[in-house]
Amino acid sequence: MKQSVLKFGGTSVGDFNKIKNIAYMLKSRVDNGEQLVVVVSAMGKTTDSLLENISALTSRPKDEHLAMLLTTGEQQTISYLSMVLNDIGVQTKAMTGYQAGIKTVGHHLKSKIAEIDALRFETAFETNDILVVAGFQGVNDHLEITTLGRGGSDTTAVAIAASIDTSCEIYTDVEGVYGTDPRIYKEAKLLNEVSYEEMMEMSALGAGVLESRSVEIAKNYNTPLYLGRTLSNVKGTWIMPQTEILEKKAVTGVALDKHMIHVTLTYPMQNFALLQNLFDALEEQSMNVDMISQIENQQGLQLSFTIKDSEVVQIEQIIESLTEDYPHLRYKMKDNYAKLSVIGTGMRDMSGIASKAFRTLISHDIRFYQTTTSEISISYVVDRDSGETAVRTLSEAFNI
Amino acid sequence: MKQSVLKFGGTSVGDFNKIKNIAYMLKSRVDNGEQLVVVVSAMGKTTDSLLENISALTSRPKDEHLAMLLTTGEQQTISYLSMVLNDIGVQTKAMTGYQAGIKTVGHHLKSKIAEIDALRFETAFETNDILVVAGFQGVNDHLEITTLGRGGSDTTAVAIAASIDTSCEIYTDVEGVYGTDPRIYKEAKLLNEVSYEEMMEMSALGAGVLESRSVEIAKNYNTPLYLGRTLSNVKGTWIMPQTEILEKKAVTGVALDKHMIHVTLTYPMQNFALLQNLFDALEEQSMNVDMISQIENQQGLQLSFTIKDSEVVQIEQIIESLTEDYPHLRYKMKDNYAKLSVIGTGMRDMSGIASKAFRTLISHDIRFYQTTTSEISISYVVDRDSGETAVRTLSEAFNI
Numbered sequence: 001m002k003q004s005v006l007k008f009g010g011t012s013v014g015d016f017n018k019i020k021n022i023a024y025m026l027k028s029r030v031d032n033g034e035q036l037v038v039v040v041s042a043m044g045k046t047t048d049s050l051l052e053n054i055s056a057l058t059s060r061p062k063d064e065h066l067a068m069l070l071t072t073g074e075q076q077t078i079s080y081l082s083m084v085l086n087d088i089g090v091q092t093k094a095m096t097g098y099q100a101g102i103k104t105v106g107h108h109l110k111s112k113i114a115e116i117d118a119l120r121f122e123t124a125f126e127t128n129d130i131l132v133v134a135g136f137q138g139v140n141d142h143l144e145i146t147t148l149g150r151g152g153s154d155t156t157a158v159a160i161a162a163s164i165d166t167s168c169e170i171y172t173d174v175e176g177v178y179g180t181d182p183r184i185y186k187e188a189k190l191l192n193e194v195s196y197e198e199m200m201e202m203s204a205l206g207a208g209v210l211e212s213r214s215v216e217i218a219k220n221y222n223t224p225l226y227l228g229r230t231l232s233n234v235k236g237t238w239i240m241p242q243t244e245i246l247e248k249k250a251v252t253g254v255a256l257d258k259h260m261i262h263v264t265l266t267y268p269m270q271n272f273a274l275l276q277n278l279f280d281a282l283e284e285q286s287m288n289v290d291m292i293s294q295i296e297n298q299q300g301l302q303l304s305f306t307i308k309d310s311e312v313v314q315i316e317q318i319i320e321s322l323t324e325d326y327p328h329l330r331y332k333m334k335d336n337y338a339k340l341s342v343i344g345t346g347m348r349d350m351s352g353i354a355s356k357a358f359r360t361l362i363s364h365d366i367r368f369y370q371t372t373t374s375e376i377s378i379s380y381v382v383d384r385d386s387g388e389t390a391v392r393t394l395s396e397a398f399n400i
Numbered sequence: 401m402k403q404s405v406l407k408f409g410g411t412s413v414g415d416f417n418k419i420k421n422i423a424y425m426l427k428s429r430v431d432n433g434e435q436l437v438v439v440v441s442a443m444g445k446t447t448d449s450l451l452e453n454i455s456a457l458t459s460r461p462k463d464e465h466l467a468m469l470l471t472t473g474e475q476q477t478i479s480y481l482s483m484v485l486n487d488i489g490v491q492t493k494a495m496t497g498y499q500a501g502i503k504t505v506g507h508h509l510k511s512k513i514a515e516i517d518a519l520r521f522e523t524a525f526e527t528n529d530i531l532v533v534a535g536f537q538g539v540n541d542h543l544e545i546t547t548l549g550r551g552g553s554d555t556t557a558v559a560i561a562a563s564i565d566t567s568c569e570i571y572t573d574v575e576g577v578y579g580t581d582p583r584i585y586k587e588a589k590l591l592n593e594v595s596y597e598e599m600m601e602m603s604a605l606g607a608g609v610l611e612s613r614s615v616e617i618a619k620n621y622n623t624p625l626y627l628g629r630t631l632s633n634v635k636g637t638w639i640m641p642q643t644e645i646l647e648k649k650a651v652t653g654v655a656l657d658k659h660m661i662h663v664t665l666t667y668p669m670q671n672f673a674l675l676q677n678l679f680d681a682l683e684e685q686s687m688n689v690d691m692i693s694q695i696e697n698q699q700g701l702q703l704s705f706t707i708k709d710s711e712v713v714q715i716e717q718i719i720e721s722l723t724e725d726y727p728h729l730r731y732k733m734k735d736n737y738a739k740l741s742v743i744g745t746g747m748r749d750m751s752g753i754a755s756k757a758f759r760t761l762i763s764h765d766i767r768f769y770q771t772t773t774s775e776i777s778i779s780y781v782v783d784r785d786s787g788e789t790a791v792r793t794l795s796e797a798f799n800i
Contacts, residue, residue, distance in 0.1 A: 057419070057480055065479050075472045080457055082465040083462065083469075087458040092465075093464075
């Protein structure tokens with residue numbers, strides 16, 4: 001029997017009517033001969049209201065206790081959806097992260113899935129047609145409840161799909177993946193197909209519809225991944241292996257990340273220990289550092305990189321603590337920049353993409369301060385103010 | 401190190417202030433060198449509001465899904481209490497039923513604890529001083545979440561205390577166990593000590609402060625059980641083995657159960673198959689039948705018993721279905737009766753209790769329609785209207 005994994009985010013299950021409508025849609029798929037794993041998040045504002053509750057209790061909840069509290073949100077959603085499905089005649093089992101055999105490792109609030117017990121699903125499908133699984137949660141080696149952090153429910157869904165070797169459909173409040181942000185470039189096209197690699201670049205670079213972690217898992221297991229709007233008839237986007245994509249484009253997307261801080265460190269002489277200490281500290285804090293450029297010149301060492309603006313306090317702490325050992329270390333942080341990226345697996349085969357991109361920016365007087373490239377992307381640090389113009393200019397040039 | 405199990409019901413943890421005050425009390429006990437298991441229920445009206453939510457979704461939720469939903473209530477309470485304890489410097493671990501190793505058997509919403517893994521507590525106490533455990537819940541052999549039904553959190557607490565071989569303190573909104581209901585007989589005395597057997601009779605017979613199941617477990621494992629008011633300085637009641645009670649009384653309590661239905665069945669001839677079928681059906685529905693009297697006389701078979709008035713629909717269904725096979729079966733149900741009981745382990749040794757009780761009722765013109773006795777109690781079916789007068793009369797006679 002055909003099996004699929006579907007995932008619905010917090011907005012999609014935001015109220016009881018939405019839950020009912022989703023239930024009817026799921027039933028029609030079961031009636032057409034499918035068995036489904038349905039992964040859901042906490043309803044709409046549940047998580048926020050739980051967080052608000054604890055602000056009356058403590059300003060520094062222990063992470064382990066917070067994970068315990070927050071996971072009740074998804075547990076309630078799976079209960080509600082299962083009740084409705086059962087009511088309309090679908091044999092349904094609700095499963096928490098633990099019951100679904102989702103084992104995690106790492107920090108209580110930012111865990112990663114280490115292992116999923118596919119046998120649990122196999123067994124449950126013997127007597128049920130739909131398994132409703134709580135997203136965003138798992139259980140670690142000490143049997144403690146953990147959450148998966150940002151985009152966690154997507155990760156749950158993709159990891160389950162990978163473990164039972166089927167496809168994964170992520171339903172959300174966007175129609176799918178666009179070549180660039182339609183709010184910036186209104187002619188932007190909805191992509192029918194995009195490769196894992198391109199999607200990962202777009203996720204990491206701020207397109208923001210899917211966390212790159214989910215796409216990474218899908219890529220590793222060759223899991224076909226769909227992104228589309230909940231209960232919409234518009235066809236969304238399939239994210240799949242590059243080899244299976246029919247219409248190859250040189251450039252698939254243009255992404256803009258305005259939530260970035262550009263950091264420049266200088267030190268009067270080259271010092272590898274300093275660099276080592278810095279990167280150790282960044283890794284320890286699980287910080288996402290990007291666009292790293294390191295130059296040694298007559299003034300000594302110069303290192304630039306970008307971080308998310310939500311991590312500005314952490315980076316300051318890290319650098320301050322480095323200056324205790326390296327008193328001559330100086331740094332500048334700028335938040336008036338944005339990161340602009342041109343993405344496409346076609347870059348591998350087709351020459352001239354980089355030069356066309358540079359030419360386009362220059363001819364439109366868009367200044368850039370740093371450039372880095374990967375195999376399938378070119379990224380520029382530009383003035384934040386000119387970011388959106390740059391997106392439109394490049395989208396037009398590459399027919400996004 | 402001294403270990404104790406404490407249990408706080410839904411009213412006791414009804415709001416965040418109460419939770420904070422309980423946390424401070426717990427901390428002071430830890431500071432005095434104790435390690436504690438703290439079992440809590442869902443906060444105040446949480447369960448009701450969850451039930452109200454689902455009324456918008458379905459009128460007949462599947463029990464398994466309902467258990468999944470309702471158990472989020474306790475999971476939230478353990479999170480909140482743990483956060484506060486951690487905040488005031490107590491090393492605390494929160495544990496759901498599953499994490500506490502509480503294995504259950506039976507119906508999803510009326511499960512019984514089959515086994516508790518004491519090792520879980522031992523391990524958790526190595527790095528924590530308080531373990532906050534979700535009451536009312538467990539997990540069955542299929543890893544499905546179950547609830548323990550009425551008084552379930554008390555059962556959780558007592559069973560944990562039994563498994564780790566320590567005492568159990570139940571905190572609630574009464575001062576302890578009274579010889580009879582102080583609302584009926586205002587001179588009623590708070591008992592400092594009562595035996596398991598007496599408490600079980602009083603629980604089963606409607607005194608209602610503790611479910612008899614909890615007392616039964618305590619008795620089986622010789623677990624000292626305390627009942628008292630949350631955060632009160634008044635000394636409550638210890639429930640303990642009869643042999644350890646210093647001051648023996650002939651009669652410890654007088655109980656009145658007005659929530660009873662008196663059922664009388666008649667059949668034109670003696671028929672054991674009919675009786676067998678009836679009791680099989682009652683057992684299958686887990687119904688509590690009490691005060692059974694069976695007489696064979698010239699009119700044939702006559703059977704009387706009492707049931708809880710909440711089970712009237714079920715008993716009607718059972719009897720109706722019996723009349724299909726036994727068309728001459730007739731029955732009467734009366735709810736204008738009450739059950740009155742005189743309880744005391746002293747009855748075993750001291751003669752004259754029964755005759756004094758009969759004499760007291762008769763001399764006060766209190767009619768009784770049925771009498772049954774156990775080793776430590778005498779129960780009467782009386783008119784509901786005269787129930788309270790009977791309680792006062794007997795309480796005075798036996799100095800309750």
